[in-house]
Amino acid sequence: MSLTSSKDSSPSDLDSIPLQAINNSRHDEGQGMPSNPPDHGEAGMSQMGKHSNGLSAPMNGHDSSAPKQQTMTSHEESGAAYMAEEEGEDDVITAVLPEAAQGILTPYLITSSILAGFSGLLFGWDTGLAAGMLVSIHSDLNGQPLTAGEQEAVVSATTAGAILGSLVAGRAADRFGRKTVILVAALLFLLGSLEQAASQDVRQLVLGRGIVGVAVGGSAMVVPLYLAEVAPTSLRGRIVGMNSLLVTAGQLVAYLVNALLSPLAHSWRWMVLASALPAVVQLIGLAKLDESPRWLVGRGRYVEARRVIKRIYPMASEAEVEGMVDRMESGARGGSRAAMTSDDIDAEPGSSRRAAKPSLRSQWQHLLQSKRALILSCGLQFFQQASGFNALMYYSPRLLSIAGFTANPNSFATLIAVANFGGTVAAMRLVDRPEWGRRRLLMWTTVGMAACLLGLAGAFAMIPNAGDVTDGPTKGTPEPKPSSVFAPPSTPQKGNDTAINAVRAPSSVLDATLTSRATSVPQTGSVVWPILSLLLMILTTLLYALGLGIIPWLVTSESFHGPSRSLGIAISSGCNWTTNLIWSSTYLSLVQVVGGPSVLFVVFAGMAGGCAAFARGRLVELRGVGIEDVGAAFGGSDQRQQQQRRAHQQDEGDGEERAGLLESERRGQMRASDREEATPSNAP
Ligand SMILES: O[C@H]1[C@H](O)[C@@H](O)[C@H](O)[C@@H](O)[C@H]1O
Numbered sequence: 252m253s254l255t256s257s258k259d260s261s262p263s264d265l266d267s268i269p270l271q272a273i274n275n276s277r278h279d280e281g282q283g284m285p286s287n288p289p290d291h292g293e294a295g296m297s298q299m300g301k302h303s304n305g306l307s308a309p310m311n312g313h314d315s316s317a318p319k320q321q322t323m324t325s326h327e328e329s330g331a332a333y334m335a336e337e338e339g340e341d342d343v344i345t346a347v348l349p350e351a352a353q354g355i356l357t358p359y360l361i362t363s364s365i366l367a368g369f370s371g372l373l374f375g376w377d378t379g380l381a382a383g384m385l386v387s388i389h390s391d392l393n394g395q396p397l398t399a400g401e402q403e404a405v406v407s408a409t410t411a412g413a414i415l416g417s418l419v420a421g422r423a424a425d426r427f428g429r430k431t432v433i434l435v436a437a438l439l440f441l442l443g444s445l446e447q448a449a450s451q452d453v454r455q456l457v458l459g460r461g462i463v464g465v466a467v468g469g470s471a472m473v474v475p476l477y478l479a480e481v482a483p484t485s486l487r488g489r490i491v492g493m494n495s496l497l498v499t500a501g502q503l504v505a506y507l508v509n510a511l512l513s514p515l516a517h518s519w520r521w522m523v524l525a526s527a528l529p530a531v532v533q534l535i536g537l538a539k540l541d542e543s544p545r546w547l548v549g550r551g552r553y554v555e556a557r558r559v560i561k562r563i564y565p566m567a568s569e570a571e572v573e574g575m576v577d578r579m580e581s582g583a584r585g586g587s588r589a590a591m592t593s594d595d596i597d598a599e600p601g602s603s604r605r606a607a608k609p610s611l612r613s614q615w616q617h618l619l620q621s622k623r624a625l626i627l628s629c630g631l632q633f634f635q636q637a638s639g640f641n642a643l644m645y646y647s648p649r650l651l652s653i654a655g656f657t658a659n660p661n662s663f664a665t666l667i668a669v670a671n672f673g674g675t676v677a678a679m680r681l682v683d684r685p686e687w688g689r690r691r692l693l694m695w696t697t698v699g700m701a702a703c704l705l706g707l708a709g710a711f712a713m714i715p716n717a718g719d720v721t722d723g724p725t726k727g728t729p730e731p732k733p734s735s736v737f738a739p740p741s742t743p744q745k746g747n748d749t750a751i752n753a754v755r756a757p758s759s760v761l762d763a764t765l766t767s768r769a770t771s772v773p774q775t776g777s778v779v780w781p782i783l784s785l786l787l788m789i790l791t792t793l794l795y796a797l798g799l800g801i802i803p804w805l806v807t808s809e810s811f812h813g814p815s816r817s818l819g820i821a822i823s824s825g826c827n828w829t830t831n832l833i834w835s836s837t838y839l840s841l842v843q844v845v846g847g848p849s850v851l852f853v854v855f856a857g858m859a860g861g862c863a864a865f866a867r868g869r870l871v872e873l874r875g876v877g878i879e880d881v882g883a884a885f886g887g888s889d890q891r892q893q894q895q896r897r898a899h900q901q902d903e904g905d906g907e908e909r910a911g912l913l914e915s916e917r918r919g920q921m922r923a924s925d926r927e928e929a930t931p932s933n934a935p
Pocket residue numbers: 378495498499502635641671799800801804
């Protein structure tokens with residue numbers, strides 16, 4: 252079988268050569284970057300070996316030009332082989348799947364992604380809702396305006412609930428299925444909205460926010476998990492990205508709906524009720540959602556799993572479907588039985604197949620063997636929140652007010668939500684592109700974010716009284732005169748009525764747009780700094796949405812394999828919400844303490860820069876890598892690093908080892924040509 256370089260092969264070429272492996276192994280010098288293809292031997296084969304044992308790709312990673320031949324195993328006969336593409340400075344592992352498994356964006360996949368992604372819409376809607384709701388409650392509860400502490404409790408109940416939800420959902424998703432968790436989350440969204448809308452005192456409202464928080468955390472964890480499990484490899488970035496897209500859409504819709512409803516009496520009750528609508532739609536639609544085929548295989552429900560696989564890959568032959576079930580089965584065990592206890596393995600009645608039902612203990616054991624994935628995923632989730640985007644978004648009306656957009660900062664704040672949504676749309680197109688991928692996109696956008704945040708620090712440093720966050724958005728200037736059509740009943744909230752009072756959400760965006768055109772330009776001092784601040788906030792948001800907004804969730808959804816997938820994702824989501832809680836509950840107080848947002852923008856810039864370095868050093872590019880093979884991708888990298896170390900320690904010309912490698916390569920080639928003779932139709 253002849254092999255060609257990936258650079259010379261179009262995807263269609265590759266489809267027409269079902270069994271080939273090209274290994275252009277290459278090191279990312281200086282970084283020890285772990286993004287090379289899995290080495291086909293030793294530890295790196297711990298998982299892939301199940302499918303590809305006998306591959307004879309070079310183990311030293313230096314022979315990048317010589318074509319390699321390899322044997323085919325039963326799995327490969329059903330279609331998978333591996334290819335490493337060399338792309339500029341990055342090495343990318345690409346699984347070359349059979350044509351059917353490449354996947355096409357069928358109406359089935361689109362419907363499934365949207366149905367599951369409704370949870371993302373609800374996540375965005377409910378997190379976007381809070382600020383608008385807070386400024387409309389006035390004295391509706393307890394007969395007096397909410398105190399600072401009460402408002403903080405309302406806001407943090409959702410985030411605290413989300414921490415709980417993300418942790419519980421991991422175990423529940425394994426036990427009861429991904430779809431069941433999505434369903435329970437939708438019910439909680441509905442229940443939480445009704446509870447909030449009907450609440451008569453602050454405690455009931457906080458309870459409702461907490462219930463919604465559990466749903467937010469649960470769905471933020473389970474939806475990327477589900478989407479990554481139904482997505483064909485080549486479409487995974489876009490399909491998992493659909494969740495992030497719907498999150499940002501939900502945030503934007505919340506702003507706009509708040510604006511539309513704010514003229515009504517007790518508008519906050521209508522706002523929360525409106526957010527129940529998508530939950531009802533989702534609950535009805537969920538009847539049409541299939542369970543994840545990977546979970547079904549893991550539970551030994553092969554008949555259902557085959558049915559779902561056929562829906563995802565309508566062109567797949569029976570043999571290909573069976574091959575996929577094989578891979579999923581092996582993947583559910585993490586590629587080996589080592590991590591399983593005997594209790595973990597069940598035989599399906601009447602079948603030779605054996606399903607894996609991992610115990611929590613074996614999940615932890617497996618997860619601890621995937622430390623690199625865990626560090627990567629938790630690190631990215633930490634950086635997503637630590638770089639301060641949510642502080643910037645939730646407090647954008649206040650920041651713009653500080654900058655001098657005193658007439659009505661809310662209309663401009665909506666631009667931030669629009670930029671977040673628009674950037675996510677663009678990111679979805681880029682994450683699966685060979686010239687970008689996850690790693691490069693994240694590195695460049697976070698470098699850009701760091702530069703913009705430093706610019707913001709500079710711009711705010713030029714604005715007088717920038718630490719003045721407590722006396723309402725207008726800092727003594729009168730509230731904008733509402734238009735007759737969209738006028739919200741506004742109760743000025745003053746003085747120490749807190750940090751959170753300062754979060755004047757766009758509860759009157761349309762009103763603002765109508766009334767503030769003439770007055771929204773900064774009224775004092777130079778207009779340069781405020782306008783520059785606004786532009787930099789929009790640019791920072793765009794860059795965030797292009798990278799940090801989407802990639803951590805995507806990487807989290809695809810980095811864990813085998814029995815520890817849901818546990819790993821749950822822990823990573825917990826990191827996200829915990830960091831979120833820390834910043835969002837302290838941001839305005841810190842601004843006050845340090846005398847303005849500039850210092851914090853410098854800290855955010857440092858975090859964004861840190862994220863770029865982290866992505867450069869740690870992000871294993873998984874674009875194009877099948878979910879079952881990510882263990883090998885991480886393991887292969889570990890192995891490569893060990894080899895590099897060994898190579899330094901040993902005499903370069905270790906003749907024995909080389910002879911061994913050559914011999915195993917020769918044997919592999921012999922097996923491959925035997926196979927070719929046996930199956931001439933496979934020959935390119
Ligand atoms: O990925 C999402 C998205 O970027 C949202 O806009 C943000 O509010 C969330 O915190 C984040 O997890």
